Amino acid sequence: MHARWLTAAGALASAAAPAAYATQYMSVEEAQQEAFAQAQFEELAPPDAATAAALDAPVGWAPRVFTARSGGALRGWLIVDQVVGKSERITYALALDAQGAVSLLEVLDYRESHGGEVRLAPWRKQFVGKTVADPVALGKDIRNISGATLSCRHLTEGVQRLLKLYDASLKTKHPSSP
Amino acid sequence: MNPVLRRARPLLGTLVEMRVEGLREADARAALTQAFAEVGRVHALMSFHAPDSDLSRVHAAHAGAEIEVDARTHEVLTIARLVADLTGGAFDVAVGAALVNAGALPRPRSPFTPDPAARAGDIELLAGNRVRLRRPLWIDVGGIAKGYAVDRAVELLQVRGATQICVNAGGDLRCFGPRAEGVHLRAGDGALPSRPTLELRDAAIATSATQAAGVHRHGATQAEVAPGLCASVAAARCVIADALTKVVLASDARTSARALAHFGAQAARHDPRSGWIRLENAA
Numbered sequence: 001m002h003a004r005w006l007t008a009a010g011a012l013a014s015a016a017a018p019a020a021y022a023t024q025y026m027s028v029e030e031a032q033q034e035a036f037a038q039a040q041f042e043e044l045a046p047p048d049a050a051t052a053a054a055l056d057a058p059v060g061w062a063p064r065v066f067t068a069r070s071g072g073a074l075r076g077w078l079i080v081d082q083v084v085g086k087s088e089r090i091t092y093a094l095a096l097d098a099q100g101a102v103s104l105l106e107v108l109d110y111r112e113s114h115g116g117e118v119r120l121a122p123w124r125k126q127f128v129g130k131t132v133a134d135p136v137a138l139g140k141d142i143r144n145i146s147g148a149t150l151s152c153r154h155l156t157e158g159v160q161r162l163l164k165l166y167d168a169s170l171k172t173k174h175p176s177s178p
Numbered sequence: 179m180n181p182v183l184r185r186a187r188p189l190l191g192t193l194v195e196m197r198v199e200g201l202r203e204a205d206a207r208a209a210l211t212q213a214f215a216e217v218g219r220v221h222a223l224m225s226f227h228a229p230d231s232d233l234s235r236v237h238a239a240h241a242g243a244e245i246e247v248d249a250r251t252h253e254v255l256t257i258a259r260l261v262a263d264l265t266g267g268a269f270d271v272a273v274g275a276a277l278v279n280a281g282a283l284p285r286p287r288s289p290f291t292p293d294p295a296a297r298a299g300d301i302e303l304l305a306g307n308r309v310r311l312r313r314p315l316w317i318d319v320g321g322i323a324k325g326y327a328v329d330r331a332v333e334l335l336q337v338r339g340a341t342q343i344c345v346n347a348g349g350d351l352r353c354f355g356p357r358a359e360g361v362h363l364r365a366g367d368g369a370l371p372s373r374p375t376l377e378l379r380d381a382a383i384a385t386s387a388t389q390a391a392g393v394h395r396h397g398a399t400q401a402e403v404a405p406g407l408c409a410s411v412a413a414a415r416c417v418i419a420d421a422l423t424k425v426v427l428a429s430d431a432r433t434s435a436r437a438l439a440h441f442g443a444q445a446a447r448h449d450p451r452s453g454w455i456r457l458e459n460a461a
Binding site for chain 1: 184185186187188191192193195207346349350351358360361362363364373374375376377378379380381382383384385410412413414442444446456
């Protein structure tokens, strides 16, 4: 093991903080392929206001819902959603199989800001034109952070809401068997 | 050229991030899937909450019964006992009943009432991965299992042939490979320093903070550890780094230094007034 502190023993300098930190892990397309390789995807209309209200969703909630099919047969759904915590915003993909069971849960994008605002973004455009070669992506901005544990409570709540969305709407509108 | 692959999933109550280099993309994806599954498995085995975890099975049996657990649970309990022995019980996984009483954990299904005097030393670790409670107690490995899960993931990715690896479970991180990795230490909700605080190569670091008052106590003396403190420990294995952060938070300087020296570990402490201070170890 090798550990080298980058300051002398004693007080460690606490330098000024950057405004924000962001990492992109996967694109929507990569998540689709990870969950349902070789499938055809079709994006459905976003949940309407009544559905959002019934699910007690936060303002701006607009998950992107895709069906995944192979040769016409439904393989499942891929839902891309965003949750906002006190200082972080997480975009994630939830894959459900044809029976509605969770088959994959991946974080696509993590963004945090201390002192700035991390609002629910009008993010349907967020991934447009974004590729793995994007500067925010792989290898360019690697930061290993050791600090107080991040809570993923908001993400857990977001997943619960999507599972209710499945029960309330996807299951009946897109039955897996006729 | 082989890609750098990064993935993050919510596990262990936090975000677990993994990065691998040196594998073909398909192999890297398969290895990461396996490593995330291993983290999930460690969580399922050692959860205080899940009714079918190894710990819940121990709690649901009568004290004195021999319960066979997974080899991984047995190993975590073995390490926990070693750290308890080295620190005069400052770190003690028999803390379950105290955390239940403090409202930090739910009451488990259990036929017995824990003995307030019971300690980690009352967890007998027998051959064949069996566990026996010499006195009634509830085990909570929340202070050590996250680090252990990180170790398991890194070791698995090594076996799969990754040449540079970093696994970070909400600040408990370990890296492997020839390249040194910069690590930014963050205390509490504080801002991220703009430059790395230290660099690691083939090493782990863990950071723990005391949050609510009344929850964090010295395992043997029950003296309360003040909220708002933070400690980081660098060690060869993340499970050791994770456990020693609690020792640094709860113990006097001599006990901390002795435990750090035993494992060849290094530490820093943070409080709101002084900022980060590096600790001397006795070595």
